Structures are given as C-alpha cells and as structure tokens.
Amino acid sequence: MGQQIIVDPVTRIEGHLKIEVDVENGKVVDAKSSGTLFRGIELILRGRDPRDAPHIVQRICGVCPIAHGTASMLCLDDAFKVSPPANGRIVRNLIQGANYLQSHILHFYHLAALDYVKGPDTAPFIPRYEGDYRLPKDVNDKAVEHYIQALTIRKKAQEMLSVFGAKMPHVTVFTAGGVTETVTPEKIALFKQYLREITSFIDNVYIPDAVAVSTVYSDWFTIGAGCKNLLSYGAFKLSDDDDPDGQNRLFRRGRYAKGEFASVDYRKITEDVKHSWFADETSGKYPGEGVTEPDLNKKDAYSWLKAPRYEGEPHEVGPLARMVVNKHKDVLGLGDKAFSVLGRHYARALEASIVAHAMSEWLDQLVPGQPAFTPFDIPEEGAGVGLHEAPRGALGHWIVIKDRRIENYQAVVPTTWNGGPRDDRGKLGPIEQALVGAPVKDPNNPIELVRIVRAFDPCIACAVHILEIKGVAKEPKSFVV
Amino acid sequence: MGFTRREFIKLCMSSAVGASLISLIGPDLEEALAMAADGKPPIIWLQGASCTGCSISLLNSVDPAIEKVLLDVISLRYHPNISAGSGHLVTEIFEEFSEKHKDQFFLVVEGAIPTKEDGAYCTIGEYKGRELTMLHTLNVLGNAAKAVIAAGQCASFGGIPGAAPNPTGAVGVNKVITKKPVINISLCPMHPDHFLGTVVYVLKYGQIPELDRYGRPKMFYPNYIHESCERRTYFDSGKFARFIGDEGCLALLGCKGFVSTADCPTRLWNNKVNWCVKAGAPCLGCSEPTFPDESGPFYGWYPLNNKTGVSYGKFEPQKTEFPEPAKK
Numbered sequence: 001m002g003q004q005i006i007v008d009p010v011t012r013i014e015g016h017l018k019i020e021v022d023v024e025n026g027k028v029v030d031a032k033s034s035g036t037l038f039r040g041i042e043l044i045l046r047g048r049d050p051r052d053a054p055h056i057v058q059r060i061c062g063v064c065p066i067a068h069g070t071a072s073m074l075c076l077d078d079a080f081k082v083s084p085p086a087n088g089r090i091v092r093n094l095i096q097g098a099n100y101l102q103s104h105i106l107h108f109y110h111l112a113a114l115d116y117v118k119g120p121d122t123a124p125f126i127p128r129y130e131g132d133y134r135l136p137k138d139v140n141d142k143a144v145e146h147y148i149q150a151l152t153i154r155k156k157a158q159e160m161l162s163v164f165g166a167k168m169p170h171v172t173v174f175t176a177g178g179v180t181e182t183v184t185p186e187k188i189a190l191f192k193q194y195l196r197e198i199t200s201f202i203d204n205v206y207i208p209d210a211v212a213v214s215t216v217y218s219d220w221f222t223i224g225a226g227c228k229n230l231l232s233y234g235a236f237k238l239s240d241d242d243d244p245d246g247q248n249r250l251f252r253r254g255r256y257a258k259g260e261f262a263s264v265d266y267r268k269i270t271e272d273v274k275h276s277w278f279a280d281e282t283s284g285k286y287p288g289e290g291v292t293e294p295d296l297n298k299k300d301a302y303s304w305l306k307a308p309r310y311e312g313e314p315h316e317v318g319p320l321a322r323m324v325v326n327k328h329k330d331v332l333g334l335g336d337k338a339f340s341v342l343g344r345h346y347a348r349a350l351e352a353s354i355v356a357h358a359m360s361e362w363l364d365q366l367v368p369g370q371p372a373f374t375p376f377d378i379p380e381e382g383a384g385v386g387l388h389e390a391p392r393g394a395l396g397h398w399i400v401i402k403d404r405r406i407e408n409y410q411a412v413v414p415t416t417w418n419g420g421p422r423d424d425r426g427k428l429g430p431i432e433q434a435l436v437g438a439p440v441k442d443p444n445n446p447i448e449l450v451r452i453v454r455a456f457d458p459c460i461a462c463a464v465h466i467l468e469i470k471g472v473a474k475e476p477k478s479f480v481v
Numbered sequence: 482m483g484f485t486r487r488e489f490i491k492l493c494m495s496s497a498v499g500a501s502l503i504s505l506i507g508p509d510l511e512e513a514l515a516m517a518a519d520g521k522p523p524i525i526w527l528q529g530a531s532c533t534g535c536s537i538s539l540l541n542s543v544d545p546a547i548e549k550v551l552l553d554v555i556s557l558r559y560h561p562n563i564s565a566g567s568g569h570l571v572t573e574i575f576e577e578f579s580e581k582h583k584d585q586f587f588l589v590v591e592g593a594i595p596t597k598e599d600g601a602y603c604t605i606g607e608y609k610g611r612e613l614t615m616l617h618t619l620n621v622l623g624n625a626a627k628a629v630i631a632a633g634q635c636a637s638f639g640g641i642p643g644a645a646p647n648p649t650g651a652v653g654v655n656k657v658i659t660k661k662p663v664i665n666i667s668l669c670p671m672h673p674d675h676f677l678g679t680v681v682y683v684l685k686y687g688q689i690p691e692l693d694r695y696g697r698p699k700m701f702y703p704n705y706i707h708e709s710c711e712r713r714t715y716f717d718s719g720k721f722a723r724f725i726g727d728e729g730c731l732a733l734l735g736c737k738g739f740v741s742t743a744d745c746p747t748r749l750w751n752n753k754v755n756w757c758v759k760a761g762a763p764c765l766g767c768s769e770p771t772f773p774d775e776s777g778p779f780y781g782w783y784p785l786n787n788k789t790g791v792s793y794g795k796f797e798p799q800k801t802e803f804p805e806p807a808k809k
Binding site for chain 1: 534566755773
C-alpha cells in the first residue's frame with residue numbers, strides 16, 4: 001500500500017499551492033496539484049473603462065505585473081486599432097525585459113536555491129526540509145553570499161524598470177498606444193548604468209552558479225521530465241510592422257510537440273474541466289468563448305485551475321519552451337536532459353543573459369524627444385487578443401468591449417498550463433507528469449517534490465484569478481490551530 | 482543618541498530633504514533592536530488574497546538594505562515566499578506562535594481576507610488533515626499577536642479583490658481583527674519605507690504611531706499628493722496636459738492626486754528613481770479606501786461625474802483631442 005504525502009503550503013513560489021502525491025516503494029506513482037486561492041478579478045473587470053484594464057490586471061500578480069500589463073495593453077491596442085510608435089514599443093520591451101531579469105534572478109536565488117543550498121541556521125532559513133544538500137562547503141558559502149548579493153541586484157533591476165515605469169511593482173505608465181513616460185538622454189543613461197551592472201551579475205555570477213549546481217546535482221537532469229510538449233506565444237516585438245504570426249520577435253512563437261517543431265494557432269487551445277470545480281458541459285471550449293459554470297459537487301474535481309490543452313495535448317510553457325522553440329543550441333545540445341528540473345533552471349539562466357544583452361541594443365534604438373504614445377479613441381464596440389510571454393511562460397488575454405466598457409475579460413496564464421489538473425481523458429498536467437516517477441527518500445522531508453514544482457516557477461495568484469464561482473464547498477467552521 | 486518621538490516623526494517625514502528614512506535613525510535602530518528579547522522581534526507574515534506585490538516591494542527596500550532587514554533587524558519566522566520550509570514545517574509554526582508566544586510577536590498580513598463561504602476562497606495550508614482558511618488563521622494568529630500590520634492596500638481596505646462586485650467578500654484586516662491594534666500601510670503596493678518606518682517606531686516606542694482616520698500612520702500620509710506635487714506649479718499657472726506625454730498638470734488626464742493622501746511626491750519610489758506623476762502617469766489614488774471603485778475610471782476627470790461601470794452611474798469616457806505631436 002502506498003503512502004500519501006501532502007505538501008501544503010508549498011512556499012517560495014507565488015501564491016497558494018498544494019501538492020498531493022502517492023508514493024510507492026520510494027517513487028511517486030500519482031500526483032495532484034491544486035491552487036487554493038480565488039479572487040475573481042475577471043468579474044471585477046466587467047463594466048469598467050477598458051483603459052483601466054492594464055492597471056487592474058497588474059494586480060493579478062506582483063511578481064510579474066508587467067507581463068499582465070503588457071498582455072492587456074496588446075489586447076487594447078488590438079481592440080482600439082492603435083499601435084505604439086517605435087519609442088513606445090521599445091520602452092515597453094525594456095520594461096518587460098527588466099522584469100524578466102528581476103524575476104529570473106529572484107526565482108533562482110530566493111525561491112529555488114534553498115532547495116540545493118543550505119542557508120544559515122537562522123530564520124527565515126530554518127526550519128527547512130533536511131537531507132540532500134551536497135554542495136561542497138566553500139561553494140555553499142559562496143552561494144549564500146550570492147543569495148544576499150542577488151537581493152541587491154534584483155532590487156536594482158526594479159529600479160532600472162522604474163526609470164521608464166514610474167514605480168515597481170505595478171507600473172502606472174502602461175496605456176494603449178504606448179507608454180506615458182517620455183524618452184530623454186538622462187533616462188537612457190541611467191537605465192544603461194543599471195543594465196551594465198545587472199548584465200555583469202548574470203554573466204559572471206548567475207550562470208556560473210547555475211552551472212555549479214548542475215554539476216553537483218547532475219542526477220536532477222534526469223528527474224521531472226514532464227509532458228515534453230512545449231509552447232511559446234513569442235515576446236519582445238523587434239519592429240513596428242504588424243507581426244500576426246509572432247515571428248519577428250526576440251522569442252518567436254512556436255511549439256515543440258511529440259519531438260517535432262510546429263506552429264501555433266491559438267484557436268486550437270481548449271480548456272478541460274472534468275477535474276476542476278466546473279460543470280462538465282462547459283469542457284473543451286476555446287478560452288475566448290469559454291463558459292465558466294461552477295459545479296461544486298463533482299467528486300473528481302480537485303482544483304480551481306482548468307486544464308488548458310493544445311490539440312488535446314498538455315503543453316509546458318516557460319523559459320525551457322522559449323529556448324527550445326528558438327532552437328538555442330546550448331539547450332538543444334542537452335538533448336533529452338533538457339526536459340528536467342535542472343534543464344529548466346539552465347534555460348532560465350541562459351534566457352536572462354539573452355534578454356539582458358538584447359536590452360542593451362534596444363536602448364540604443366531609442367530616440368529622445370520622439371513620442372512614446374499614439375493617441376486613440378475608445379471604440380463603441382470591439383474585441384482584442386493579447387498574446388505575450390510572462391517570465392513564467394505563455395500568457396494570453398482576451399477582451400470584449402461593448403458600450404465603451406469591458407463586456408468580458410479572459411486570461412489563460414502560464415501556471416494554468418503548467419499546474420493545471422488532469423484533462424477529460426485523464427491525462428495529467430505538466431507539473432503532475434513531472435512529479436510522477438520522482439524518487440522520495442524521506443516522506444517527512446519531501447524535498448524532491450518541491451524541487452520539481454519550483455523548477456516550473458509556478459505563480460498561483462495568476463492561475464486562479466479568472467474563475468467565476470458562486471459558492472464553494474463548506475468546511476468545518478472551527479479547528480484548533 | 483536618542484530622539485524624542487516628535488523628532489522621530491519629523492525624521493520620518495523628512496525624506497523631502499533627500500535623506501532616506503532609516504539611515505537617519507541608524508543608531509536608534511540598533512538601540513531599538515537591542516531592546517527586543519533575543520535582539521530580533523519575531524514576525525509572522527501571512528498572505529491572503531494577495532498578489533505578492535507588497536512582499537516584492539519590501540524586497541526593494543534600499544535603506545536599510547533588505548538583507549540587513551532579514552538578517553539583522555527582524556526574525557522573519559514565516560514568510561510564504563522567503564521561508565525555506567514548506568508543508569507541515571509551516572503549519573507547526575502557526576501552532577507554536579498561537580500557543581506559546583502570545584503577545585510576543587507581530588503579525589503582518591498581505592492581501593485581503595475573503596470572508597464569503599467561511600473564508601473558503603483562500604486556504605493557506607493544511608493542518609492535521611484540515612484546510613486552514615486565511616480567515617480562520619488570521620483570527621487565531623491576529624488575536625495572539627502583539628499588533629497586526631496590514632501591509633498594503635488589500636490588507637488595509639480590501640483593495641482589488643474587494644472591488645465591486647467583490648466576488649469573494651474580501652475585506653481589510655481591521656474588519657476581522659477588532660480587539661488588537663491594526664496599522665494600515667496603504668498604497669498599491671505598500672512603500673517599503675512606510676512599512677519599515679512603522680516597524681521601527683513600534684519597536685522603539687513600544688506603541689503604535691499616531692494614525693489617521695483610515696488607520697494609517699500620519700507621518701507617512703501627511704497631506705494630499707497634489708499639495709507637494711512636482712507638477713503643482715503647472716496647476717497654479719493653469720497649464721494642463723492635454724494628451725498623454727504632454728507637459729502640464731495631469732488633472733485632465735484623470736490624476737487623483739487631489740483626493741489621495743501620501744508622501745509619494747517627496748519620497749518617490751524604487752530608490753527615488755521615479756514616481757507616477759513624474760512619469761506622466763495620472764495618480765490612481767491607490768492610497769485611499771476608495772481605490773479602485775471610486776478612483777476609477779483612472780483616466781476620468783476629478784470630480785468624477787462618470788463612476789465606474791460597476792456602480793452603474795453615467796459612463797462617458799472623455800473623447801480626448803489629441804493634437805499632432807510637435808515636429809522639431
């Protein structure tokens with residue numbers, strides 16, 4: 001008979017996540033991941049001025065507000081039929097780039113590293129799962145030092161972002177048609193100064209540390225494969241021309257499925273709900289036309305997340321997906337080992353460097369004094385789609401405008417892709433698949449499980465913001481804490 | 482050296498002169514910390530219906546640097562994003578503090594508290610086979626704590642999750658905890674100086690600072706943003722920005738600085754790099770309990786004759802005239 005392990009809460013991620021696995025003979029045989037917070041931001045958006053959307057949706061997530069703000073701006077651009085001038089496009093890219101850097105550094109050092117690096121014996125580094133920490137003492141000490149140093153660097157990335165973003169988290173300069181901030185030589189110079197220091201940290205500290213961890217923990221290149229299907233919507237538009245296929249971008253749109261590269265038609269995305277608390281007849285719909293009807297008495301359901309599928313298949317999103325779709329040679333060179341816990345960390349580190357160097361080029365393309373905003377009018381009626389890549393993976397927003405107000409708003413976010421439950425055919429979500437087969441040495445210290453989950457950089461606040469429910473299962477009114 | 486309370490408050494408000502808050506009270510900080518039993522006051526940090534933005538904002542603290550705060554200033558016994566441990570290691574901390582450390586720790590709450598359905602919209606852990614709701618945990622830990630700090634707009638007033646139609650019945654902390662002092666640190670996200678300044682004040686003087694009518698420390702929310710705004714001279718001379726990116730006071734672009742109380746114009750954000758109005762973005766009024774329902778539409782003029790659609794008032798977005806950008 002197997003043993004059940006529940007990890008709730010999973011810390012050092014964004015949001016509220018619970019992991020439940022069955023272990024037999026030291027190996028995971030079944031896994032469930034559930035999101036445990038619901039806020040209903042989609043409902044809150046209804047009826048508001050569409051121009052407010054980029055500000056409200058940023059509050060979906062304080063780690064990657066920029067991604068939601070950007071997807072929302074793209075939605076509005078699409079619905080308002082306006083496109084930003086070159087300065088506006090580049091400033092948006094720079095703001096998004098700065099957030100990639102802070103997010104990736106935060107994830108590696110402050111969210112994930114403590115699974116591999118033993119912190120000092122003081123709060124918040126204790127209590128911790130004991131067990132498998134095998135970095136040599138000098139490397140470990142250095143990594144703790146870098147943990148501290150990275151706090152400063154990610155803070156500077158936020159400061160860099162606010163040069164054009166006003167403040168961070170939750171920038172206020174985002175608007176359809178561009179940004180409110182203007183471009184001056186002083187701002188470019190200040191941004192550059194920050195960028196230089198951060199880039200140097202990424203190339204000289206972050207990547208070497210990622211490599212050091214990979215060397216010592218090399219068995220983790222074979223753990224946590226997941227579904228091996230990858231999806232990227234593409235991000236960082238490189239020219240002012242229309243780019244409906246998402247190819248003229250730093251990160252291209254595309255897929256890697258069943259061992260082959262493929263294109264993306266977002267209309268082939270559907271969401272299954274057999275294992276979510278929603279009525280079965282709403283299953284299998286395209287998110288833009290999705291109906292969300294709660295059903296709390298389903299015995300198979302265990303998550304607030306739906307199960308998004310592309311042509312019926314689960315897809316992993318995130319840095320690994322972007323690097324593979326862009327055919328990055330170092331990641332492709334890993335072969336099958338890329339689909340692993342360390343493969344994901346490695347792809348993330350490489351991506352940080354790519355973004356940092358690209359940002360330096362974009363800065364030089366800014367023209368001080370030129371506008372960063374194109375005027376627009378709010379249409380009486382309209383609709384828009386915003387496809388974007390958050391640091392954690394593919395992010396899509398959908399808006400419908402009626403009487404100059406938001407009639408409907410939808411978002412399908414990275415962690416719904418990665419952390420969603422089983423689909424109607426019983427196929428597990430990517431994180432669940434990655435957990436199955438994983439070794440668990442000590443059920444009281446299931447460090448293996450949290451390593452696998454954290455490699456995906458889950459963001460639960462993002463994943464469970466859009467659901468519409470009218471009631472939830474009751475629970476005991478009081479318990480002893 | 483010591484400060485009188487009055488001098489301390491003056492220092493807290495003095496970021497206008499360019500010196501940052503905590504460096505001015507450096508020596509006193511050490512003193513305040515030495516007063517705590519083990520040198521570091523224990524803090525438990527809970528997240529309810531939050532976006533983690535306030536935690537990220539705390540990590541942006543410049544002076545004292547966040548690493549100093551975490552290692553030397555406070556003993557952060559639990560934080561969902563920072564703590565090393567997961568699962569039962571966490572819920573055991575809750576139990577320990579609610580029973581053994583009554584009135585000896587500070588509880589920081591980030592995010593609103595969903596109250597509908599007995600709080601089932603947000604569970605934050607599993608303990609002895611039962612789901613712990615945020616509502617329940619706050620009730621237990623909040624009443625055991627010495628004081629509760631509501632970090633950010635959502636914990637203070639309900640914020641975005643509490644916006645109409647408020648699907649989860651989200652409320653601020655002081656609607657749940659009524660028997661213990663609750664300090665509201667508003668703004669979305671909270672400003673790290675406001676949070677740490679308040680913590681230091683409480684440690685140093687053993688009492689909570691003077692609060693305004695919304696429960697916020699007066700020293701950080703002294704007057705309307707409009708009063709010390711860097712675009713104030715534009716307003717006084719009647720020059721108004723007519724389109725985004727234009728020079729002038731942002732009143733006609735929807736700025737809510739007239740009705741929002743905070744020290745943003747003098748404290749600025751992210752190591753004084755920038756702030757909303759400086760960047761040409763109208764103030765969203767995120768310091769006030771009225772955010773976002775009454776301060777929206779964010780680009781609507783004040784006074785608002787066009788309430789948000791959700792409140793079903795008349796809604797007529799301004800059709801702004803956008804002249805061609807000047808050619809140079």
